[in-house]
Amino acid sequence: MTAAATTATGAxxxxxxxxxxxxxxxxxxxxxxDAAEGIEVVGEADTVAEAITLVRRERxxxxxxxxxxxxxxxxxxxxLLGRIAPELAVVILTMQxxxxxxxxxxxxxxxxxVLKEASGRELAEAVRLxxxxxxxxTPELAARLAAEAQGGPDGLAEGELRVLRLLALGHTNxxxxxxxxxSPRTVESYRARIQQKTGxxxxxxxxxxxxxxxxxxxxx
Numbered sequence: 001m002t003a004a005a006t007t008a009t010g011a012x013x014x015x016x017x018x019x020x021x022x023x024x025x026x027x028x029x030x031x032x033x034d035a036a037e038g039i040e041v042v043g044e045a046d047t048v049a050e051a052i053t054l055v056r057r058e059r060x061x062x063x064x065x066x067x068x069x070x071x072x073x074x075x076x077x078x079x080l081l082g083r084i085a086p087e088l089a090v091v092i093l094t095m096q097x098x099x100x101x102x103x104x105x106x107x108x109x110x111x112x113x114v115l116k117e118a119s120g121r122e123l124a125e126a127v128r129l130x131x132x133x134x135x136x137x138t139p140e141l142a143a144r145l146a147a148e149a150q151g152g153p154d155g156l157a158e159g160e161l162r163v164l165r166l167l168a169l170g171h172t173n174x175x176x177x178x179x180x181x182x183s184p185r186t187v188e189s190y191r192a193r194i195q196q197k198t199g200x201x202x203x204x205x206x207x208x209x210x211x212x213x214x215x216x217x218x219x220x
Contacts (some may be wrong), residue, residue, distance in 0.1 A: 063091070
């Protein structure tokens, strides 16, 4: 961990840089974190490049980073940030709640993943925990990841996986319903849930998704 600053009383103060392309969001986050005990916001960035510059200059303990920002992908910038500040802990603050996004962030080295609907208290707690070397996930996301471990990718249930496999093999909704003994309306409901969970909408995207996750072999 980095050597955080200390107050006059000797208490540790965690130094944080905020990176979000919405100014009003940054201002609100800065107010929330500055009001939290033992946390000080030392810089704000509205692009990934500016976040890198601030990390290089300020050497913060924690970077709170939006998952979607103009220019370079925030996750793709993490290796460089790690070289600049090896002890830096990163908390993603985002509206993206798909399990696939959470997994990608954790795989890239992120220690915290918090939804923007979270309370200021939760964000401050995430900052403290990741600085202490722990992983923090918004509770509902942690629950979804745990449930996913018992099912398919992105939390797809077994029934949804069956429908997705048949979609990927080119079957129509009517044919899928006949094979699985489902009504057309139920098949449509399954398909809508699959699209919502995976973020894929068109049949071509769903086919690629099924192939990427080994759910179907078109050569079979």
